[in-house]
Amino acid sequence: MNLRRWTEPVLSHLLLIAVALLFLIPLWWLLITSIKPLDQILTIPPIWWPPSPQWQNYVDTLTSPAFPFWQLMGNTLFYCVVSTIGTVVSSAVVAYAFARMRFVGRDLLFAITLATLLLPGVVTLIPTYVLFQRMGLVGTYAPLIVPYFFASAFNIFLLRQFMLTIPVELSDAAHVDGAGDFRVLWQIILPLVKPALIVVAIFNFIYAWNDFLGPLLYLDDSSRYPFSIGLYAFRSRFALQWNLITAAALTITAPLIAAFFALQRYFIEGVTLTGVKG
Amino acid sequence: MSRRLRDTARAYLFVSPWLISLAVFTAYPMLASFYFSLTRYTVIQPPAWIGLENFQVMFSKDELFWLATWNTLYYTVVSVPLQMLVALLLATLLNHSTRGIGFYRTAFYLPSLVPAVVTTLLWMLILDPRAGLANAALEALGLPKLGWMHSATWSKPSLILISLWVGVGQPMLIFLAGLKDTPQSLLEAATIDGANRWQRYWRVVIPLLTPTIFFNLLITLIASFQVFTTAFIATATATGATAAGPLNSMLVYMVHLYRQGFRYSSMGYASAMAVVLFLALVLLTLLVVRSSRGWVHYEGAPPR
Numbered sequence: 001m002n003l004r005r006w007t008e009p010v011l012s013h014l015l016l017i018a019v020a021l022l023f024l025i026p027l028w029w030l031l032i033t034s035i036k037p038l039d040q041i042l043t044i045p046p047i048w049w050p051p052s053p054q055w056q057n058y059v060d061t062l063t064s065p066a067f068p069f070w071q072l073m074g075n076t077l078f079y080c081v082v083s084t085i086g087t088v089v090s091s092a093v094v095a096y097a098f099a100r101m102r103f104v105g106r107d108l109l110f111a112i113t114l115a116t117l118l119l120p121g122v123v124t125l126i127p128t129y130v131l132f133q134r135m136g137l138v139g140t141y142a143p144l145i146v147p148y149f150f151a152s153a154f155n156i157f158l159l160r161q162f163m164l165t166i167p168v169e170l171s172d173a174a175h176v177d178g179a180g181d182f183r184v185l186w187q188i189i190l191p192l193v194k195p196a197l198i199v200v201a202i203f204n205f206i207y208a209w210n211d212f213l214g215p216l217l218y219l220d221d222s223s224r225y226p227f228s229i230g231l232y233a234f235r236s237r238f239a240l241q242w243n244l245i246t247a248a249a250l251t252i253t254a255p256l257i258a259a260f261f262a263l264q265r266y267f268i269e270g271v272t273l274t275g276v277k278g
Numbered sequence: 279m280s281r282r283l284r285d286t287a288r289a290y291l292f293v294s295p296w297l298i299s300l301a302v303f304t305a306y307p308m309l310a311s312f313y314f315s316l317t318r319y320t321v322i323q324p325p326a327w328i329g330l331e332n333f334q335v336m337f338s339k340d341e342l343f344w345l346a347t348w349n350t351l352y353y354t355v356v357s358v359p360l361q362m363l364v365a366l367l368l369a370t371l372l373n374h375s376t377r378g379i380g381f382y383r384t385a386f387y388l389p390s391l392v393p394a395v396v397t398t399l400l401w402m403l404i405l406d407p408r409a410g411l412a413n414a415a416l417e418a419l420g421l422p423k424l425g426w427m428h429s430a431t432w433s434k435p436s437l438i439l440i441s442l443w444v445g446v447g448q449p450m451l452i453f454l455a456g457l458k459d460t461p462q463s464l465l466e467a468a469t470i471d472g473a474n475r476w477q478r479y480w481r482v483v484i485p486l487l488t489p490t491i492f493f494n495l496l497i498t499l500i501a502s503f504q505v506f507t508t509a510f511i512a513t514a515t516a517t518g519a520t521a522a523g524p525l526n527s528m529l530v531y532m533v534h535l536y537r538q539g540f541r542y543s544s545m546g547y548a549s550a551m552a553v554v555l556f557l558a559l560v561l562l563t564l565l566v567v568r569s570s571r572g573w574v575h576y577e578g579a580p581p582r
Contacts, residue, residue, distance in 0.1 A: 016368070016382050020382055026389070029400065029411055030396070042406055044417055093292050101292065102285055122535070122555050123556035124307035126311060131302075131307070133321065150303065210395075217540065228395050229395075242403055250396075252393060260391055268451060271448055272455040
């Protein structure tokens with residue numbers, strides 16, 4: 001009995017540590033490859049730390065015309081920031097109606113909203129492309145950004161669930177004082193659901209940062225590329241220069257990892273909410 | 279009555295962005311997909327009605343369609359259950375240990391934040407058939423090296439490996455939260471009734487978690503059938519080869535669809551492929567939902 005009390009947590013931790021290492025080693029490899037000279041990358045046995053780290057790789061990558069860092073950064077931030085503002089604002093307004101207003105067809109509309117959560121994106125892909133093409137917008141950021149300004153099922157759902165937890169008395173009191181719905185939303189509800197707004201913003205930002213298919217379909221001019229496609233294009237130019245490729249790759253990944261450590265609470269809460277309440 | 283009408287009008291003002299989105303970015307493209315699937319459409323010229331020809335070609339002439347379907351099924355059938363099982367196992371282990379939980383949680387979750395392009399390139403490096411880290415590890419263990427993405431046999435397992443690295447963290451966090459919600463009173467009641475730990479886990483903890491498992495399973499399944507970026511990048515070789523991996527072994531459904539639509543401008547055919555996948559996924563969703571009545575336990579529901 002005593003033995004079991006000892007062995008079980010030890011075994012469990014050993015297993016957890018082993019799996020954690022399997023998850024972390026690739027990230028370590030990304031970092032370590034980016035500071036290696038070319039002849040130390042594909043070796044058996046592997047080199048876990050280069051004898052003389054070659055930080056110059058970062059200078060070479062970030063100043064390479066094939067990886068125009070500041071331009072890529074500007075495009076990526078533009079895409080992320082504008083789409084995030086769009087979806088947070090529009091989803092909050094729609095969520096408020098579902099959470100606080102009475103109207104004919106509300107429950108049906110909400111059921112439809114939930115159903116679209118399961119809608120496979122593939123069935124809207126081509127006509128949406130054709131639509132933007134006819135409008136002459138292929139090649140611009142409009143097809144990537146405009147849809148965000150019309151809310152999203154998932155964000156509506158998440159924000160609505162949050163708004164429902166706010167006591168009705170609060171908004172009722174404001175209504176009695178003569179406040180309209182927009183004011184109640186802006187001055188009472190939004191400040192109280194700030195954590196949820198932050199969660200929605202973070203996840204949307206990361207989604208846009210990582211988006212590959214969207215920019216691949218809609219952007220053709222390399223001066224408009226965001227990081228994801230920029231890295232893809234960089235790699236096809238420098239196919240075997242793994243140290244430079246990983247330097248570029250880590251550069252676009254590091255901000256996300258930093259954001260995770262800074263905002264960990266929201267990340268965990270966000271992921272958890274998405275699954276359990278669903 | 280007019281009050282109610284006014285309220286409704288105002289509410290519809292609030293939900294109008296979403297109504298526009300539903301109409302323009304959901305309903306219209308869905309219907310248009312069905313229409314385009316019955317046409318020959320190259321974008322340059324207006325769609326020309328050809329009835330069911332696209333579907334006939336797809337089912338009887340396009341061998342790559344069947345290969346892509348097989349590749350996608352293989353990928354999904356192995357990767358989704360593995361993702362769920364590993365996530366559940368890790369969550370269960372974490373639920374019992376309080377020490378270091380923050381570290382483990384971070385380690386398992388971080389990969390899901392990494393951009394798909396980075397993930398794919400990184401794993402192409404690790405799985406390099408000559409001297410990648412994976413083969414170095416195999417050699418250290420005295421095992422034979424593998425061809426990974428350069429072998430028709432191992433390319434799909436390679437994609438599945440990547441999907442595990444990326445896809446376990448999120449469901450793990452969700453399962454962990456679900457496990458922490460298990461009511462203590464139920465566990466105590468089971469203990470009093472003489473249930474051992476194993477029985478408590480399988481008879482109390484897991485049944486209470488089934489709604490969460492069900493939801494995650496459904497979302498992961500639908501996403502897995504539409505896997506694209508990993509396979510696309512892994513197969514878009516610098517040498518410009520036309521096959522998607524050795525013997526097209528990484529030609530997944532979405533990559534085939536993308537090539538038809540956007541490389542060969544066969545929007546009609548690509549739409550037909552989209553319609554087939556859509557209908558298959560609707561059917562699958564209905565099946566999963568139906569089966570859920572047998573295995574998903576909702577609190578408050580009468581025992582069956």
